[in-house]
Amino acid sequence: MKQYTTLNLTEQGTVANVNLQWPDSGILNETLLSDFIGLMDYLEDESPCTLIVFQGLSTPQQQTRTAPPVLDHCSKWEKFLQRIERFAGASIACIDGLCAHFHFQLALACDYRVATTRSVFQAPAVKEGFIPGMSVFRLAKYTGLGVARRLLFTGTPCSAKKAAKLGIVDRKCKAKNFEKAIMESQQALMPIHPEVLLNTRRLLNESFASTFEDAIGHFLAAQNLCIACQDCPAK
Known part of the structure; x- marks a missing residue:
């Protein structure tokens, strides 16, 4: 270190x-x-x-x-x-x-x-x-x-x-x-799910500039990724 x-x-x-x-x-x-x-x-x-x-x-x-x-x-x-x-x-x-x-x-x-x-x-x-x-x-x-x-x-x-x-x-x-x-x-x-938190933060930041139509597409893509990672080992 x-x-x-x-x-x-x-x-x-x-x-x-x-x-x-x-x-x-x-x-x-x-x-x-x-x-x-x-x-x-x-x-x-x-x-x-x-x-x-x-x-x-x-x-x-x-x-x-x-x-x-x-x-x-x-x-x-x-x-x-x-x-x-x-x-x-x-x-x-x-x-x-x-x-x-x-x-x-x-x-x-x-x-x-x-x-x-x-x-x-x-x-x-x-x-x-x-x-x-x-x-x-x-x-x-x-x-x-x-x-x-x-x-x-x-x-x-x-x-x-x-x-x-x-x-x-x-x-x-x-x-x-x-x-x-x-x-x-x-x-x-706690508990922290890194992929979920990372994408939630990103979607929150984008909410100030994205239209709802764009935001829902980004949400669905991120949600699919998070669901796919449920069985992935933690960092």
Whole structure:
């Protein structure tokens, strides 16, 4: 298994726990990106895990990005997020504090978000003079266009309570109950049938742009594939 510099990976059965060692959420660099690419290579090709749990998606205080992002880094980052979204399994983002910049972008790419009541979400990139990645695409699918515009244009902090109302957070809890809430969220997603989850996620994403006539054809094709895979061994 690859040795990582900016994250710790532990596996428990079919659960991959990824603890990020990434205190500055406004910075991407080659070391981070190499670790993320290596992580997905391993999880896709070698690991039996069908659930990825990301922890460490928060910082102790507000940070301001002082340098523009490197375009090549942005491209590699978005390819990593796409791999999370196309993973044959589920993903959970766990937030306990300020979730901003690239931490927030990763949280939006996950299937499920658990946050403590002291958590705050913020996308300050536009106010700093940069586009906040493909949050411009993902955020509106949770909140609607008007709310996404307001959050991105103003960089306004969003509490966990409000984020839950907007659909950004799936489960909120007190900080003392964080680990319990994470475990219960894992159980809520079990059992995971990778092919079914992968196709359901894809159909949901396509529902924003597909006509009903196209969508039902895609559904029937995916359903046929899932039924055919019922007797296939798990990943």
